[in-house]
Amino acid sequence: MTEGRTVGSARAFELLEPLVQAATVRVHAPSAGYETPGTGPTWGSGFFIAPGWILTCAHVVGEGGAAVRLTGREVGITFSSGGNGGTGTVTGRVECVLPERLEERRPGRRALWDLPDLALIRVLAPVSHACVWLTDRSKPRFDEVAYFGCTEDLGTPEITGRTTRLRGTAGNGAAIRLGDDDEIEPGMSGGPVVDLARGEVVGVVKARRHTGGGGLAVSVVQLRTLPMAARGQIGLYRRVMQAHDRHHYDQHLSDLDSRRTWTDVHGELPTEADPHEGRGRLTPGERTTLYGLLAELPPPGSSEVVRALVEAARGEEPDPHPLAPLSWRDGIGLLRDPPGGTGEAAAMLRYATDVSVADYREPPAPGADEDLWDWVRATAERLWRPLRRELGERHERGLADRERRRRASAVRAVRGPARPAGGLPTGASVLLELWPHGWEDVYDWAVSVLAGPAHPGRLTPVESGVRVPPRGLREALRAPLAEGFRRCDTHEAAALLEVAVDPELFGIAVDEWVLSGGVPLGVQRPVVLRHARGTASPAAAARWARVQAGPLLDQRADCLRGRPRSPSAPWLAALPDNTVPVHCRAPGPEPTRGALHAVRDAGYGVVVCRRPPADPGMSCAPFHRGLRAELVEAGRGEVLPLRFQALRGRAFGADPDAYWAAGIALVWDDPARALPEDEPLQGDL
Numbered sequence: 001m002t003e004g005r006t007v008g009s010a011r012a013f014e015l016l017e018p019l020v021q022a023a024t025v026r027v028h029a030p031s032a033g034y035e036t037p038g039t040g041p042t043w044g045s046g047f048f049i050a051p052g053w054i055l056t057c058a059h060v061v062g063e064g065g066a067a068v069r070l071t072g073r074e075v076g077i078t079f080s081s082g083g084n085g086g087t088g089t090v091t092g093r094v095e096c097v098l099p100e101r102l103e104e105r106r107p108g109r110r111a112l113w114d115l116p117d118l119a120l121i122r123v124l125a126p127v128s129h130a131c132v133w134l135t136d137r138s139k140p141r142f143d144e145v146a147y148f149g150c151t152e153d154l155g156t157p158e159i160t161g162r163t164t165r166l167r168g169t170a171g172n173g174a175a176i177r178l179g180d181d182d183e184i185e186p187g188m189s190g191g192p193v194v195d196l197a198r199g200e201v202v203g204v205v206k207a208r209r210h211t212g213g214g215g216l217a218v219s220v221v222q223l224r225t226l227p228m229a230a231r232g233q234i235g236l237y238r239r240v241m242q243a244h245d246r247h248h249y250d251q252h253l254s255d256l257d258s259r260r261t262w263t264d265v266h267g268e269l270p271t272e273a274d275p276h277e278g279r280g281r282l283t284p285g286e287r288t289t290l291y292g293l294l295a296e297l298p299p300p301g302s303s304e305v306v307r308a309l310v311e312a313a314r315g316e317e318p319d320p321h322p323l324a325p326l327s328w329r330d331g332i333g334l335l336r337d338p339p340g341g342t343g344e345a346a347a348m349l350r351y352a353t354d355v356s357v358a359d360y361r362e363p364p365a366p367g368a369d370e371d372l373w374d375w376v377r378a379t380a381e382r383l384w385r386p387l388r389r390e391l392g393e394r395h396e397r398g399l400a401d402r403e404r405r406r407r408a409s410a411v412r413a414v415r416g417p418a419r420p421a422g423g424l425p426t427g428a429s430v431l432l433e434l435w436p437h438g439w440e441d442v443y444d445w446a447v448s449v450l451a452g453p454a455h456p457g458r459l460t461p462v463e464s465g466v467r468v469p470p471r472g473l474r475e476a477l478r479a480p481l482a483e484g485f486r487r488c489d490t491h492e493a494a495a496l497l498e499v500a501v502d503p504e505l506f507g508i509a510v511d512e513w514v515l516s517g518g519v520p521l522g523v524q525r526p527v528v529l530r531h532a533r534g535t536a537s538p539a540a541a542a543r544w545a546r547v548q549a550g551p552l553l554d555q556r557a558d559c560l561r562g563r564p565r566s567p568s569a570p571w572l573a574a575l576p577d578n579t580v581p582v583h584c585r586a587p588g589p590e591p592t593r594g595a596l597h598a599v600r601d602a603g604y605g606v607v608v609c610r611r612p613p614a615d616p617g618m619s620c621a622p623f624h625r626g627l628r629a630e631l632v633e634a635g636r637g638e639v640l641p642l643r644f645q646a647l648r649g650r651a652f653g654a655d656p657d658a659y660w661a662a663g664i665a666l667v668w669d670d671p672a673r674a675l676p677e678d679e680p681l682q683g684d685l
Contacts, residue, residue: 566594
């Protein structure tokens with residue numbers, strides 16, 4: 001049926017339909033006893049995105065089992081076994097659901113499940129099957145699409161497709177609105193949504209409207225929100241996308257059969273379907289080869305590494321709002337339609353050149369980086385000569401820079417570090433800013449990425465909000481903080497979280513928030529407080545340097561033998577530069593709260609405080625005694641954020657020798673990480 005389609009989209013549907021149908025599956029209950037496999041009722045649809053991996057909706061695998069745990073649940077999968085129309089049925093196991101909180105909090109019957117409402121299923125038997133081609137773009141184009149899933153129009157389950165147009169986004173970009181050109185049937189939930197102009201899957205069918213046709217799909221870019229791996233391990237997202245790209249690369253190179261591949265069809269799609277396509281772009285075969293070669297390399301050490309290479313290739317900073325790029329492939333998606341008339345192929349070849357000489361998280365397979373450069377050089381032969389010369393010079397500079405870094409690293413390894421290890425990494429950190437409304441008990445907030453000393457003053461916004469009550473802060477910040485951590489975490493270390501607030505808000509227990517995994521933030525990563533207005537005293541730089549070098553002296557700032565006091569400015573200024581002021585009562589009621597302001601004005605960038613204990617009459621002696629021992633053992637200031645993280649971990653693990661540290665917080669005003677000077681936005685007047 002071609003009604004409502006343009007000539008170009010009708011032809012694109014004709015070309016893409018067999019490929020999508022071959023990769024789309026029916027999800028149902030697993031076979032039990034002697035019943036015929038695949039005969040149970042349909043729960044929904046799904047589709048292969050990599051060998052052995054199926055993507056669907058979380059509500060599909062939750063069908064018929066409200067009290068059943070989703071992760072680890074076994075489901076039945078019926079799929080096409082090849083081009084001859086045969087089918088097969090296998091068992092799959094749910095590997096992960098998004099968001100993770102669906103395991104504890106599920107919606108009522110007939111209610112929409114929380115976005116992104118995705119589930120990743122691993123097939124438990126080796127089977128031969130097709131896979132879809134996933135988009136690399138961080139945002140969809142609002143053009144004609146086709147959506148596929150399991151229907152029973154003729155009385156038996158079959159995979160069918162219909163066409164419509166994308167009508168916009170919802171859920172802060174996590175969902176895509178589907179037009180009402182046709183009706184979405186219940187069994188189609190979890191099926192793929194295919195961009196007909198570009199031949200790539202951009203979404204997963206989620207819901208239909210009750211009042212007519214159309215509905216919602218989930219953007220496949222939400223796969224980047226899969227749980228991050230432990231340090232030193234490759235995360236699930238990177239594993240799956242690596243397998244996806246290798247599969248299509250192998251299919252492109254294979255001469256074993258004559259069936260069309262996704263790469264073949266990309267070359268046959270009508271050019272009029274995309275008016276933006278033109279000269280200066282990689283061919284489908286070149287793009288598939290590039291992805292395959294990138295998949296042979298170790299993944300990037302962090303999201304910021306990818307963004308830095310994209311910026312160097314584009315000539316400008318990429319859009320900060322999409323989800324963090326986690327793989328080399330994601331960087332290619334950020335190079336679509338570069339600014340200033342720069343050719344897309346040229347930008348991608350510059351990026352690939354830089355990747356070929358990058359520092360990888362582990363040594364690549366022998367020759368993998370050289371294979372990528374050989375391909376870049378060969379591909380550039382068909383382009384203009386100045387670009388070929390530029391790429392050659394870029395590669396030589398990159399090799400020289402990488403060799404210098406390796407030699408410096410080898411020298412450090414032989415000589416040993418100048419001081420014991422344990423300091424914070426110097427890369428990007430996550431910045432959380434909170435501003436109270438003085439006349440109401442609500443807060444404005446902003447989450448950003450602070451680039452660090454390598455790019456002083458650079459701040460990349462993640463998300464912001466206004467007028468959130470205290471009890472709603474943790475839930476409102478759950479997704480923005482998770483995105484910030486994805487951008488800043490590396491395979492070696494969890495990124496620092498900096499909480500910039502006025503001293504009156506130092507009592508907000510951000511380090512005790514549990515956002516995922518059942519472990520508090522302050523145990524998962526270093527968490528420090530910052531004065532929202534910085535430390536502007538002329539003595540601040542000298543005090544900071546002295547404290548970092550150590551040794552450390554602790555000094556009670558707001559109590560004297562357990563009694564509250566307010567320190568005077570002359571007394572604070574006269575203390576040695578390697579002093580760490582200690583507040584056992586602040587933030588609390590005046591006058592002790594003013595002690596934090598006084599210490600800030602005196603130029604102290606490293607301060608220890610704790611939240612008021614539940615029992616105001618509790619002695620502070622154990623806190624001061626334990627902290628003094630901790631500072632003596634630390635020896636210098638630069639290791640304190642990580643030592644405080646370990647201290648919180650001991651307290652969380654019920655170590656009786658760490659009970660004194662309950663509510664402990666570290667003020668850490670690093671002058672190399674300057675805070676923005678912008679004032680928060682206020683509400684409408």
